[in-house]
Amino acid sequence: MTETFYEVLRRQGISRRSFLKFCSLTAASLGLGPEFVSTMANALETKPRTPVLWLHGLECTCCSEAFIRSAHPLASDVILSMISLDYDDTIMAAAGHQAEAIVDEIIEKYAGNYILACEGNPPLNEDGMYCIIGGKPYLDQLKKAASNCKAIISWGSCASWGCVQAARPNPTQAVPIHKVIYDKPIIKVPGCPPIPEVMTAIITYIATFEKLPELDRQGRPKMFYSQRIHDKCYRRPHFDAGQFVEQWDDESARKGYCLYKMGCKGPTTYNACSTTRWYGGTSFPIQSGHGCIGCSEDGFWDNGSFYNRLTNINQFGVEANADEIGLATAGVVGAAVAAHAAVSAVKRARTKGGNE
Amino acid sequence: MTTADQSHAQTQVYVYEGPLRLWHWVNALAILTLCLSGYFIGSPLPTMPGEASEHFLMGYIRFTHFAAAYVLIVAFALRIYWAFVGNDHARQIFLPPIFSAKWWAEVRHEIAWYAFIASEPKKYVGHNPLATLAMHLLFVWGIIFMMITGLALYGEGEGMNSWQYTLFSSWVIPLFGNSQWVHTYHHLGMWVILIFVMVHVYAALREDIMSRQSILSTMITGWRTFKDARPADDDHA
Amino acid sequence: MAIQTPNGFNLDTSGKRVVVDPLTRIEGHMRCEVNIGPDNIIHNAVSTGTMWRGLEVILKGRDPRDAWAFTQRICGVCTGTHALTSVRAVEDALDIKIPENANSIRNIMQLSLQIHDHLVHFYHLHALDWVNPVNALKADPKATSELQQKVSPKHPKSSPGYFRDVQNRLKRFVESGQLGPFKNGYWDNPAYLLPPEADLMATTHYLEALDFQSQIMKTRVIFGGKDPHPNWIVGGVPCAINVDGVGAVGAINMERLNFVSDVINQTTEFVENVYIPDIIAIGNLYKGWLYGGGLSGKSVLAYGDIPENANDYSAANLLLPQGAVINGNLKEVHPVDLRDPEQIQEFVPHSWYRYPDEKVGLHPWDGITVPHYELGPNAKGTKTNIIELDENAKYSWIKAPRWRGHAMEVGPLARYVVGYASGHKEITEQINATLAALNVPIDALFSTLGRTAARALEAQRCCHLQRHFMDKLIARIKAGDSSTANVERWDPETWPKEAKGVGFSEAPRGALAHWIKIKDTKIDNYQCVVPTTWNGSPRDNEGNIGAFEASLMDTKVERPEEPVEILRTIHSFDPCLACSTH
Numbered sequence A: 001m002t003e004t005f006y007e008v009l010r011r012q013g014i015s016r017r018s019f020l021k022f023c024s025l026t027a028a029s030l031g032l033g034p035e036f037v038s039t040m041a042n043a044l045e046t047k048p049r050t051p052v053l054w055l056h057g058l059e060c061t062c063c064s065e066a067f068i069r070s071a072h073p074l075a076s077d078v079i080l081s082m083i084s085l086d087y088d089d090t091i092m093a094a095a096g097h098q099a100e101a102i103v104d105e106i107i108e109k110y111a112g113n114y115i116l117a118c119e120g121n122p123p124l125n126e127d128g129m130y131c132i133i134g135g136k137p138y139l140d141q142l143k144k145a146a147s148n149c150k151a152i153i154s155w156g157s158c159a160s161w162g163c164v165q166a167a168r169p170n171p172t173q174a175v176p177i178h179k180v181i182y183d184k185p186i187i188k189v190p191g192c193p194p195i196p197e198v199m200t201a202i203i204t205y206i207a208t209f210e211k212l213p214e215l216d217r218q219g220r221p222k223m224f225y226s227q228r229i230h231d232k233c234y235r236r237p238h239f240d241a242g243q244f245v246e247q248w249d250d251e252s253a254r255k256g257y258c259l260y261k262m263g264c265k266g267p268t269t270y271n272a273c274s275t276t277r278w279y280g281g282t283s284f285p286i287q288s289g290h291g292c293i294g295c296s297e298d299g300f301w302d303n304g305s306f307y308n309r310l311t312n313i314n315q316f317g318v319e320a321n322a323d324e325i326g327l328a329t330a331g332v333v334g335a336a337v338a339a340h341a342a343v344s345a346v347k348r349a350r351t352k353g354g355n356e
Numbered sequence B: 001m002t003t004a005d006q007s008h009a010q011t012q013v014y015v016y017e018g019p020l021r022l023w024h025w026v027n028a029l030a031i032l033t034l035c036l037s038g039y040f041i042g043s044p045l046p047t048m049p050g051e052a053s054e055h056f057l058m059g060y061i062r063f064t065h066f067a068a069a070y071v072l073i074v075a076f077a078l079r080i081y082w083a084f085v086g087n088d089h090a091r092q093i094f095l096p097p098i099f100s101a102k103w104w105a106e107v108r109h110e111i112a113w114y115a116f117i118a119s120e121p122k123k124y125v126g127h128n129p130l131a132t133l134a135m136h137l138l139f140v141w142g143i144i145f146m147m148i149t150g151l152a153l154y155g156e157g158e159g160m161n162s163w164q165y166t167l168f169s170s171w172v173i174p175l176f177g178n179s180q181w182v183h184t185y186h187h188l189g190m191w192v193i194l195i196f197v198m199v200h201v202y203a204a205l206r207e208d209i210m211s212r213q214s215i216l217s218t219m220i221t222g223w224r225t226f227k228d229a230r231p232a233d234d235d236h237a
Numbered sequence C: 001m002a003i004q005t006p007n008g009f010n011l012d013t014s015g016k017r018v019v020v021d022p023l024t025r026i027e028g029h030m031r032c033e034v035n036i037g038p039d040n041i042i043h044n045a046v047s048t049g050t051m052w053r054g055l056e057v058i059l060k061g062r063d064p065r066d067a068w069a070f071t072q073r074i075c076g077v078c079t080g081t082h083a084l085t086s087v088r089a090v091e092d093a094l095d096i097k098i099p100e101n102a103n104s105i106r107n108i109m110q111l112s113l114q115i116h117d118h119l120v121h122f123y124h125l126h127a128l129d130w131v132n133p134v135n136a137l138k139a140d141p142k143a144t145s146e147l148q149q150k151v152s153p154k155h156p157k158s159s160p161g162y163f164r165d166v167q168n169r170l171k172r173f174v175e176s177g178q179l180g181p182f183k184n185g186y187w188d189n190p191a192y193l194l195p196p197e198a199d200l201m202a203t204t205h206y207l208e209a210l211d212f213q214s215q216i217m218k219t220r221v222i223f224g225g226k227d228p229h230p231n232w233i234v235g236g237v238p239c240a241i242n243v244d245g246v247g248a249v250g251a252i253n254m255e256r257l258n259f260v261s262d263v264i265n266q267t268t269e270f271v272e273n274v275y276i277p278d279i280i281a282i283g284n285l286y287k288g289w290l291y292g293g294g295l296s297g298k299s300v301l302a303y304g305d306i307p308e309n310a311n312d313y314s315a316a317n318l319l320l321p322q323g324a325v326i327n328g329n330l331k332e333v334h335p336v337d338l339r340d341p342e343q344i345q346e347f348v349p350h351s352w353y354r355y356p357d358e359k360v361g362l363h364p365w366d367g368i369t370v371p372h373y374e375l376g377p378n379a380k381g382t383k384t385n386i387i388e389l390d391e392n393a394k395y396s397w398i399k400a401p402r403w404r405g406h407a408m409e410v411g412p413l414a415r416y417v418v419g420y421a422s423g424h425k426e427i428t429e430q431i432n433a434t435l436a437a438l439n440v441p442i443d444a445l446f447s448t449l450g451r452t453a454a455r456a457l458e459a460q461r462c463c464h465l466q467r468h469f470m471d472k473l474i475a476r477i478k479a480g481d482s483s484t485a486n487v488e489r490w491d492p493e494t495w496p497k498e499a500k501g502v503g504f505s506e507a508p509r510g511a512l513a514h515w516i517k518i519k520d521t522k523i524d525n526y527q528c529v530v531p532t533t534w535n536g537s538p539r540d541n542e543g544n545i546g547a548f549e550a551s552l553m554d555t556k557v558e559r560p561e562e563p564v565e566i567l568r569t570i571h572s573f574d575p576c577l578a579c580s581t582h
């Protein structure tokens, strides 16, 4: 037998007592009564691992790189003990048709029971040939692998939203997974890349509790994506106080003031960085002095410069932010009003003069 | 109640009832407060010295914005109520007669008047058609737009379980693509309204001087006074 | 049948055409086709980049200060190296000088990447070409423990009990029937030569390295906030230093510096006690398999990196070597000038792009990127179902960069060859010591195994360089300098109307450069020529084959249908296809 969740916990030094406590807490949090504790404990002790097909489309593989950096659980535990990572072309031993045969085997043998993890996205231009796998468009592989899966995890901003290759003008017409697969539950785990511990938490949540996480309206697990960076940012007191970094490496920067004026997108970004942080809590972008660039948001590449607090609107050939547009228009309208007033006055004077 | 059709020859008509006038000025004040506080939310004042715990500047600015926002929202709701129970003028900016060809002709005439082509403006007890149209688009829809986008932004701070998030943020944010664009368009909305207020105030002052009826004082006293006895051109009235 | 390429390879397209697609355990998507004669020897090799995203197109019109973030997403494996190269290109264009501390921090971050990438490449992308984890089940844990203590006496995890535990864990894993990433491997292929004990030791280290590697990148999480894809700024680094006084707790302070220092120590230990000994041990058992030299003994190129002092990118100031060696002449190291329109040019006659005139190459400042997918007349299959490519026509999403017309190999081995040829003391010592330990001549360096060994040696050297820059950083802070950014030219209004620059680095996989043209504060043109663009290059007008293709030539394969040898040699370059095509 392979290692079960329980064995992994034991190996990590967790006692049977705390394991059972874990089970009862979990049962309670799922709204299950105490009678379910032993069922759950039993399931966690004996369950075979859920097969996972991890496909790569157009991407940069940073999501995989993030995944393997998870501090808890370690990626080795996830891969050896919690799931069965049967296809992942970045680390799998097999290549070529021996690799592709695995997809066929899993979709047949584990129909309805495997997870499809997608990193990256399919391009639609050029009949999909901007991303070729086995001589065919990646889209073909994606559709085939999705056909029998239980659910899809869209890793990262590529699979969730489109990310950098879909930034204007999106030359390959890259689209997120939910734009091509409609009939499966899709769990979006955005971020460029997502936080390692968030990735492993989501996959182990599914494997452990045998259910999909609760999602928000845009398909993201509420447990990690229901609040903005800004809502939990430790620099928030400086924001509220009106204390800002005005320039890189100024006094305020050295004191750790708020990065709002440096373009921080924390107020508009849903992610767990300011609470979970990265690498077992080592740091996160804001803690290291750079504003959040909004990497888990849809279309964050096309919000203008990362350093502008106000987004540039690039509409009529000119590029300017709302204040610049507004002020310029106000100027024009103000001048027009003044001119109109002047003409009105002249006209009125004339009519009056004529009448008298 | 004195209405236009009963009193073509009168030189004084009671147009704007008390609640409407009160709303107008509360609304105007709320909007100016929102513009000022909103601007400083977008481009904050220079950094405050000292410890964070000593200050709450940004917090106060935001609080002002949200307080004024709720004044705006509540006042708008009451204004809608008044549109149902108030006089005809109370409905005017909400229901421009856009299917009436005559009305559109009058809009054109009004444009001509402002463009110094027509020599005489027509006479209206309520708003002239151009004003009605402009106010409908820029005040009514402008304020609705600001309320919806504003509540969507507010819902983000209140959290996913709040009514503001459920009713607004949940669909407004995906509609604009992301929260950042909601900010941007909410911000742009400020300028649209601000610019129209400029035009609105100018037009009001100008008409007060140039046309044959009172404008400015009407929004204070409610009474429209006419400088001549010509019958009014109001269509609906 | 055979034709000779100008760079000295005999191509013969008769024999059996073997296709490997997807070629796995690399970054991104790649296809490989070879012709294998009845002698089981490869006589023709075709390598193809099978993805393209169009970053160079997407970058047009953007704010140059944002370019690092876009280019960083070219790759999440060599994450950061593109960002560093990008800020250097912008700084070059706008003549921005960065503070010394920023240089030290950037160097520490870049060196972390080198070490991490090399380590993860060896254990998780490459090891399974040499190591058979299934065979490890047959090992005697006690003998494994003895082997471990012999090859690396300092490594604490070496008891028989430890190896027994790992073996049991492995056993349970294999017996579960769910082989995960090891599924459908070529585990009974005679190309695997290690005894079970070495297989168990290496498989154990596969797991140890997997658990350890994230530690290495914590330096980048501290300075850059996250990883992959840490944050950078034009003009320096975003992390402010404050070691003493109000608010220091929110900046790079003593605790953060200690953290980084500790990570550097742990990393050095792991590299010296696990990685290097494994390379020597495995190298010893495979030193009869010296295929895969390709271009490494002929034409190699390095741009150099890790400036000792800030803002000086001249060869003398770079701690990683710079230079080009051509025609196998190690006696002469040519200087490399990235601004010279005659030196670096990209060609597209065999790439899925269009140039107005495809007979000429373009220097990257004038480079263009216009995709154009089409299969040659002799390709088999259809547009969306390629059975066999036609390498006489366009056949890859990778452009073909050339240095003075030569196809070049880049990467750790290229850097080490250039270092060796230019008499670099440390590098020469490292190479000589390794050759002595394996008891092989210098020629052994020009091989698949040489590439793999050079990578490990470089990782070790990078550990020492990290320590050097850590000490330097602390010394400067001690001397009262904590500046990390130069903001004089931050505001685009201070920029000239037009400017152009080039930034370069040594990415883990080799020489990397970005060329930028700025006009009216926006990016007018942006071109990247990336390590795997060099190594994975398709043919050019003259018929020169690139480094991947060259390295496969004349290799003997045990079982043509099980491409272990192809994987082994291609993997030794650590290909990154997302990088190569970008």
Ligand code: HEM
Residues within 6 Å of the ligand: B020, B024, B027, B028, B029, B031, B032, B089, B090, B092, B093, B126, B127, B128, B131, B135, B139, B197, B200, B201, B204, B215, B216, B217, B218, B219
């Ligand atoms: C933020 C500032 C303002 C806003 C948003 C605003 C909005 C409005 C709206 C919506 C109406 C139509 C009322 C209705 O029919 O329900 C109106 C009418 C009017 N407003 Fe304002 N207003 C503003 C400022 C002012 C100011 C400063 C003045 C005077 C100087 C003014 C004078 C008037 C007058 C005289 C009318 C009546 C026009 C008429 O009788 O045709 N408004 N305004």
Ligand code: HEM
Residues within 6 Å of the ligand: A267, A310, B031, B034, B035, B037, B038, B039, B041, B042, B043, B062, B065, B066, B069, B070, B072, B073, B143, B146, B147, B148, B149, B150, B151, B153, B154, B155, B183, B184, B186, B187, B189, B190, B191, B193
């Ligand atoms: C005429 C009406 C309004 C004007 C002119 C106005 C103006 C503004 C402006 C300029 C901003 C800054 C946007 C940015 O650059 O990010 C802003 C932010 C905001 N407004 Fe309004 N606003 C109005 C109505 C409202 C309403 C009705 C609400 C509803 C609650 C609201 C809620 C907010 C919120 C939540 C923010 C974001 C605050 C933050 O990010 O800290 N606004 N507003």
Ligand code: NFV
Residues within 6 Å of the ligand: C027, C074, C075, C076, C077, C078, C079, C081, C082, C507, C508, C509, C510, C512, C530, C531, C532, C533, C575, C576, C577, C578, C579, C580
């Ligand atoms: N080729 C390449 Fe890279 C590297 N090293 C970068 O420049 O891997 Ni993605």
Ligand code: SF4
Residues within 6 Å of the ligand: A059, A060, A061, A062, A063, A119, A120, A155, A156, A157, A158, A159, A163, A164, A191, A192, A193, A194, C073, C076
């Ligand atoms: S989401 Fe970002 S990190 Fe993940 S693959 Fe895409 S570009 Fe890379």
Ligand code: SF4
Residues within 6 Å of the ligand: A229, A230, A231, A233, A234, A235, A236, A237, A239, A257, A258, A259, A260, A264, A265, A266, A267, A286, A291, A292
């Ligand atoms: S640093 Fe960014 S996320 Fe944090 S409080 Fe300031 S604006 Fe919000």
Ligand code: F3S
Residues within 6 Å of the ligand: A191, A192, A229, A269, A271, A273, A274, A284, A285, A286, A291, A292, A293, A294, A295, A296, C226
């Ligand atoms: S940039 Fe991304 S990593 Fe977190 S702080 Fe912002 S979401």
Ligand SMILES: [Mg+2]
Residues within 6 Å of the ligand: C056, C399, C527, C528, C529, C530, C582
């Ligand atoms: Mg390029």
